[in-house]
Amino acid sequence: MAESTSSNDSCPPAGTSGAAALPAAAGGxxxxxxxxxxxxxxxxxxxxxxxRVGLHPGQELVMxxxxxxxxxxxxxxVRLLDSDAATMTRTVRRLEHAGFVRRSxxxxxxxxxxxxxxxxxxxxxxxxxxxxxxxxxxxxGDTTDDEQAAxxxxxxxxxxxxxxxxxxxxx
Amino acid sequence: MAESTSSNDSCPPAGTSGAAALPAAAGGxxxxxxxxxxxxxxxxxxxxxxxRVGLHPGQELVMxxxxxxxxxxxxxxVRLLDSDAATMTRTVRRLEHAGFVRRSxxxxxxxxxxxxxxxxxxxxxxxxxxxxxxxxxxxxGDTTDDEQAAxxxxxxxxxxxxxxxxxxxxx
DNA sequence: CCGGATTACCTGTCCGAACAGTAAAAGGTC
DNA sequence: GACCTTTTACTGTTCGGACAGGTAATCCGG
Numbered sequence: 001m002a003e004s005t006s007s008n009d010s011c012p013p014a015g016t017s018g019a020a021a022l023p024a025a026a027g028g029x030x031x032x033x034x035x036x037x038x039x040x041x042x043x044x045x046x047x048x049x050x051x052r053v054g055l056h057p058g059q060e061l062v063m064x065x066x067x068x069x070x071x072x073x074x075x076x077x078v079r080l081l082d083s084d085a086a087t088m089t090r091t092v093r094r095l096e097h098a099g100f101v102r103r104s105x106x107x108x109x110x111x112x113x114x115x116x117x118x119x120x121x122x123x124x125x126x127x128x129x130x131x132x133x134x135x136x137x138x139x140x141g142d143t144t145d146d147e148q149a150a151x152x153x154x155x156x157x158x159x160x161x162x163x164x165x166x167x168x169x170x171x
Numbered sequence: 172m173a174e175s176t177s178s179n180d181s182c183p184p185a186g187t188s189g190a191a192a193l194p195a196a197a198g199g200x201x202x203x204x205x206x207x208x209x210x211x212x213x214x215x216x217x218x219x220x221x222x223r224v225g226l227h228p229g230q231e232l233v234m235x236x237x238x239x240x241x242x243x244x245x246x247x248x249v250r251l252l253d254s255d256a257a258t259m260t261r262t263v264r265r266l267e268h269a270g271f272v273r274r275s276x277x278x279x280x281x282x283x284x285x286x287x288x289x290x291x292x293x294x295x296x297x298x299x300x301x302x303x304x305x306x307x308x309x310x311x312g313d314t315t316d317d318e319q320a321a322x323x324x325x326x327x328x329x330x331x332x333x334x335x336x337x338x339x340x341x342x
Numbered sequence: 343c344c345g346g347a348t349t350a351c352c353t354g355t356c357c358g359a360a361c362a363g364t365a366a367a368a369g370g371t372c
Numbered sequence: 373g374a375c376c377t378t379t380t381a382c383t384g385t386t387c388g389g390a391c392a393g394g395t396a397a398t399c400c401g402g
Contacts, residue, residue, distance in 0.1 A: 011244055011277040011285055028300060029307035031319060032213065034326035039210030040253075041333040042203065047390080048340050056357055075380060082211075087359060089382055094357085111367045111380040129199060136200035138336030139329060148202060154325045155205035158310060162212040165309030169219050218360080227387055246350060258389055260352055265387085282350045282397045 035158070046135055053127045054098070058083075060128050062091055063100060066117040067125050073112045100124065206329070217306055224298045225269070229254075231299050233262055234271060237288040238296050244283045271295065 047057045055063070065080050066072060072080070078088045092115055095101040100121040106112040140148050218228045226234070236251050237243060243251070249259045263286055266272040271292040277283040311319050 011242075011279045011283055029303045029310075030323055031310050031326065032217075032303065032307050034323055034330060035209060035213050035310065038206060038326055038330045038333065039213070041330060041337055042206050042210070043389095045333060045337055045340060046203075048337075058358055073380080084359065084361090085381070086361085086383080091358075109368075109380080113381085132200045132203065136203050138333060139200075139202050139206065141332040141335075143328075151325050151329065152201055152205055154322050155202065155209055157314075158322065159205060159209045159212065161312040162209065162216060162309060164312075166212055166216055166219075169216060215360095229388055244350080249350095255389065255391090256351070257353080257391080262388075280350080280398075284351085 031158075042135075042139065045138055046131075049131045049134060053124055053131065055124070055128070056094075058087075059091055059095055059100075060131070062088075062095060063117060063121060063124065063128065066101065066115065067121075071114045071116040073106065073109075074115060075112070077115065202329075213306075213310065216309055217302075220302045220305060224295055224302065226295070226299070227265075229258075230262055230266055230271075231302070233259075233266060234288060234292060234295065234299065237272065237286065238292075242285045242287040244277065245286060246283070248286065 043057065050057055050060055061081050062077055065077055069080070074085065074088050074092060077083070077092075078085050081088075092101060092103070096103060100118060102116045102118050104114045104116065106114050140151075143151070214228065221228055221231055232252050233248055236248055240251070245256065245259050245263060248254070248263075249256050252259075263272060263274070267274055271289060273287045273289050275285045275287065277285050311322075314322070
């Protein structure tokens, strides 16, 4: 152990060379810890690739929905992405300011507005699709299809358990 | 397909009931997509549990390092958690303001300061440890040890590939 | 000793995410 | 029609994360 207070007056810790990310917390919750690190690196790579095409993480998901499903209201995007209305308001505004999205008033419902991908955004589409392929390649590497299927099954099992647990949290 | 522009004047999309999170993007990059959803739910549950003990996601990692390794400089915490110096500055300041952390000037190096967990924070420690157990329980559910070991291996394989890919990005 | 690099910390900015609250519009009931 | 609830979008705030800079202290080569 050798922790507690005032036994060590010098600032630089003795040994403890920076090895892994969370050596201390690794003891409790190894799977949670692994999920955390995988998600962290995965997100970092995605952000790196997105930066090249001028998007921030999360914005590409909105664009993909608009590209594939056509114009949507904000609330539709929120539900499709399981996101937040406040976040969507700002994300759409930034995408609009960047010229990737256009808003038009909704005739049926004066509260809502139609969010539409602009023609200028179509140039992004191929880049984003290639970006996702790159990300998937980095994730699966040269594993076989069977291994990929097994990994996907593992992740989906974890997801199901987490979703159930999240539902239990609300109750 | 039936996408493109101006073919549909009504705002509410016809069918498209909100089923999964990303039905559109699921085609390309199923593993990446699964990682994204698992991480999302995992983080949401962690945030929910942390909120009960008065911490924000990320702060508990700093506290765990201080509890387990004793006083550290900010740069040590940054390296241990593979974090950012700017983020650490603000996180430590908020933890200090919350009374969970104390800073004392470092004698050896006038640039650095000693970050130390306060006695008041010790009450949090047990709660945080229990919280991590809850999170791990929610993640693994009632799976066998063998299944957990296999899942951990799968995650570590993915992590290794992602880490390698991230290293390739820098070059 | 001196001067240039490096280190440790801080600030400002911008982003997504989460939560709380507001206002306007729409839907339903009496 | 009047009344109440729900829906939709917005704003404000706070947090972590990332990036670009800026300062003071430290270190190292000459």
